[in-house]
Amino acid sequence: MLPYYLEICVVVLGSLMLCMELFAGRRSRAKIAMVGVAGLGVIFALLMFAVCSPGEDLQYWGIYHFDKWAAFYKGLALISTLLVLVMAREFAPVFKHYTSQDEEKSGIGEFYCLPIFVCSGLMWMASAKDLVTIFVSLELVTMGFYVLVAFMRRNVGSLEAGVKYLILGALSTGFLVYGIAWTFGVSGTFNLEELSVVLAGDDIPSAPVMFAFALLIAGIGFKIAVVPFQIWVPDVYQGAAMPVTAYLSVASKAAGFIVFLRVVDPFLAAPSIREPAIYLMVFVTCATLIYGNLAAIAQKNIKRLLAYSSIAHAGFLLMALPALGAAGTIAGPGPESAISFYLAGYLLMTLLCFLVLTVVRVATNGEDLTALEGLGKRSPFLAFAMLVGVASLAGIPLTVGFFGKFFLFNIAIQNAMQNGLWIVVFLAVLGAATGFYYYFKIIRAMYWEGSVSEGEVTGLKVGRLAMLAIILLVVAVFFFGIFPAPLLGLTL
Amino acid sequence: MSIAFIILLLPLVAAASILLGIRKKANLSAYVSVASAGICFLLTLGLIRGSGGEAGAFTWLSVGGLELKIALEITGLTRGMILVVTLVGLLVHIFSLGYMRDDAGKARYFAGLSLFMFSMSGIVLADNFAMMFIFWELVGVSSYLLIGHWFQKNSAAEASKKAFLVNRIGDFGFMAGILLLWGATGEIGFSALRETLEVQTFDPSLLNWAMICIFCGAVGKSAQVPLHVWLPDAMEGPTPVSALIHAATMVAAGVFMLTKVTFLIIAAPVAASVIQHVGALTALLAALMATQQSDIKKILAYSTLSQLGYMVMAVGFAGFLHSGEAVGAVASNAGFFHLYTHAFFKALLFLGAGAVIYACHHEQDIWKMGGLIRLMPVTAITFLIGTAALAGLPPLSGFWSKDAVMAVTQNSTPLLIVGAITAFLTAFYMSRLCTIVFFGKARSQAAREAGEVPLMMRAPLVILALGAVIAGFEFAYGWFIAPADLPHPHGALPLVLTIIGVAGIVTGYLLHRGREKDPIRVEVLVRKFYIDEFYLFLVRVFQDGVAYLAKAVDQLLIDGLIVRGSARLTVGVGLLLRGLQGGNLQRHVFLFGVGIVIVIYLITIALG
Secondary structure: OOOOHHHHHHHHHHHHHHHHHHHOOHHHHOOHHHHHHHHHHHHHHHHHHHHOOOOOOEEEOOOEEEOHHHHHHHHHHHHHHHHHHHHHHHHHHHHHHHOOOOHHHHOHHHHHHHHHHHHHHHHHHHHEOEHHHHHHHHHHHHHHHHHHHOOOOOOHHHHHHHHHHHHHHHHHHHHHHHHHHHHHHHHOOOEHHHHHHHHHOOOOOHHHHHHHHHHHHHHHHHHHOOOOOOOHHHHHHHHOOHHHHHHHHHHHHHHHHHHHHHHHHHHHHOHHHHHHHHHHHHHHHHHHHHHHHHHHHOOOEHHHHHHHHHHHHHHHHHOOHHHOOOOOOOOOOOHHHHHHHHHHHHHHHHHHHHHHHHHHHHHHOOOEHHHHOOHHHHOHHHHHHHHHHHHHHHOOOOOHHHHHHHHHHHHHHHHHHHHOOHHHHHHHHHHHHHHHHHHHHHHHHHHOOOOOOHHHOOOOOOOHHHHHHHHHHHHHHHHHHHOOHHHHHHHO | OOHHHHHHHHHHHHHHHHHHOHHHOHHHHHHHHHHHHHHHHHHHHHHHHOOOEEEEEEEEEEEOOEEEEEEEEEOHHHHHHHHHHHHHHHHHHHHHHHHOOOOOOHHHHHHHHHHHHHHHHHHHHEOEHHHHHHHHHHHHHHHHHHHHHHOOOHHHHHHHHHHHHHHHHHHHHHHHHHHHHHHHHOOOEHHHHHHHHHHOOOOHHHHHHHHHHHHHHHHHHOOOOOOOOHHHHHHHOOHHHHHHHHHHOHHHHHHHHHHHOHHHHHHOHHHHHHHHHHHHHHHHHHHHHHOOOOEHHHHHHHHHHHHHHHHHHHHHHHHOEEOOEEOOHHHHHHHHHHHHHHHHHHHHHHHHHHHHHHHOOOOOEHHHOOOHHHHOHHHHHHHHHHHHHHHOOOOOHHHHHHHHHHHHHOOOHHHHHHHHHHHHHHHHHHHHHHHHHHOOOOOOHHHHOOOOOOHHHHHHHHHHHHHHHHOOOHHHHOOOOOHHHOOOOOOOHHHHHHHHHHHHHHHHHHHHOOOOOOOOOOHHHHOHHHHHHHHHHHHHHHHHHHHHHHHHHHHHHHHOOOOOOHHHHOOOHHHHHHHHHOOHHHHHHHHHHHHHHHHHHHHHHHHO
């Protein structure tokens, strides 16, 4: 089976669901989400068993590449979309509250379809090795998100977030295109492989190349939320519906990172611009680590807290970048593997947290830390699941988050020993320690704060599918925290 | 599967079966846990008679040059340590059967104990840093669970949180140190590291930094200054837990780890000097603080801190250059020897304190006790034996090990003096404690009604008392440290130390005999040098300052107008428009532009 059939399958699935929404009766309309979940599951199985052929680098028409990274990130996109659909199904009551109680007018069926189309964009991004393809797939994803973020049309926060995301997103797109234009102007090519050959040449003028590099960083940095292009994150995360926030923070970030890695690579590999490029990357990394971790401390809204923590995680991920194309060898997994592993772990633990938060949000109608109070007594299992997710985000051993941080720190420290970039390691250690503080606030809220009176001790209602997803995610966080090899093996 | 693996895994099986299966049956859970501890102890007896070496290695993770192995290593010190862990562990399990008889969370408690036994055995048996670090974190978790056992009590919940967070600070340093070392040498196993250091030379400043980072881990776990603040608070946990975890085993893990990397301390003289001085400072400060506490467990906690300081100081001397040559393994052996004897008498003292607290209906204030020697003679006598051992009176175990430690400090006069002062203070505060609690007349109703504790609790006391008496003789330690490998004091040191010990005891007795409150009150010691207050202040400054700054950046610069919070939930397009007109979005766009300008500006700088 040809790899690009996967994207076609996803688009067909989305269209099918749209048709269901349009023509099917009330009862089958309720099953749209289930069709999406099942379909994505089948496509994931196809990816795993019918397509997957790592080792070879397949190319189609010069714009579509299929290598192990592409396969890995396509998998991440599929899994996260699937879980977001599960989450969206759980979130349906809140949607209806902010749209319309009438099933037909609420447009909830469309809400289930949009992530599918976004998913096809994410998968295409994973295969893009050409600046134009990257741009087009990136826009496909972003367009979908514009609608998703603003979907709760009677919620002022959601609308505000949508407008902000739209305008800032359009702005960043402008810079991205500008950067692509400069790159083309200097090198005469859109293809990243040809670009690396051209940039490695001796007679390359460094100033315009660096200018193009800065603009590209701004454009893609917006998607992965690194400082100073993170301004939209807290507001949009807080305003958007819970499943959309989860989707933004996981899938959009993961796909953004693979693109980021691919775009940065030719620049870092070019000897004449490597040094200033690293200088810029180190600045961005340090700023991201400081800003994300410090700003998270003061947050009381959980989504906002997770928004800042997602900025902080981007900072940890960036730590490994200066090692790209470095002269010395790194013992242990290389930067690409470490970043991919971290992102996969980040997917598991973040979606776990958001699934629990979705349940809490539906039951308590609150998104502040206070909404979690007494969860430890009301629903011990949900509280435990949240504890596991948060512990993993903080990087406690035996969770997947620990190994993620371990590999990244390993690279950063070895890198620092070669070129003396100790400041990054120092800030990262500080940031990780700060992380314990603000993640602990969540645990404290669940177990120690708020008194639940006897009458109130009722468990929260959880859908069967969501419960299954939570259980699987808890198991996965532990499993890959104890045996990281299977997951890591996919990235090597 | 070797014996060592069974010792490691059996408590895990017990913990898992309690948590997943028989949690509802509290008594059965307790017996399962005690049985696993008992079997582990018997297996340990078999293990320490066998030959050493590695046991059952299998690869856990192997990626491009990084290979993590699960492998157990049994060396001389490992044998001593595993015996301490399983023996004290078993006795504490048995003692707990009595102490926690009517506790509502009995099954949870015993599951926690078993989990702890698993993690602690893991630390002791680990043959590489990666595995040790994982178990290092696991003991942190089980300690956290056990300190917070009575989580309904706010102070217990706070204490467990404090212990956990303070330990994290140390652990980050520990991990950074491990990675540094691994980055420099490419090795992570203890024996492989030792061999590499022997044949290759490395940049000494790198080794010093790595060792200091690794020492941070020990500072956290063994509660050395400045991270000592969690240990006294950890006394909120049940007393048997304090005996096992916060006196005999877990807090000693830091010292044990240092003895395992003695070769590294020798190679890193600057770090060694840091270690010595941190240890000496802890020993002295903690002993001073212990003299003014009135909670029986807190006194013992500060005493533990102080003794751990002794051990750390001794181990640090391994890298001390004495006429051009490092003192070497002799010093760390002395530290470990003190760890070994201390485990017996400190566990004894804690369990004795537990018995007293149990008998006095959970009263912990020594000024409400008194005259207990008549009511509970077995507890009192065993407690006095423990006290004498801690004060270093011959021929009890503490005398021999303290001699060994002080013999090491004879290399450096200032530290020798610090050690001697600490020895005096130790004898003094213990004598104060015993005089007030066991002699004189009862000061409260609870103390008058006290009676001897049940056999289940007396038996461990007697066994540990026996240990406290004999552990310092050659037949009790010779099988893991050859006496020739221990330092020997010069001159009249043993005599001087004995005189200091006796003087401390006599002073303590005379000062406190028949008193109703402390004759000397030193505010700064009562308030523990205001260190907790200072940290609280720092945290507040940090939280208020930095968090305020972060929030200010967030809200003023980025949000512009307040459209957050409750307004978010209200439906109204008007607010949205106001938010837009108020410059909120414009400001966002402006800041985005500023970001681009910064990035481009940086590039122009970078390009020169």
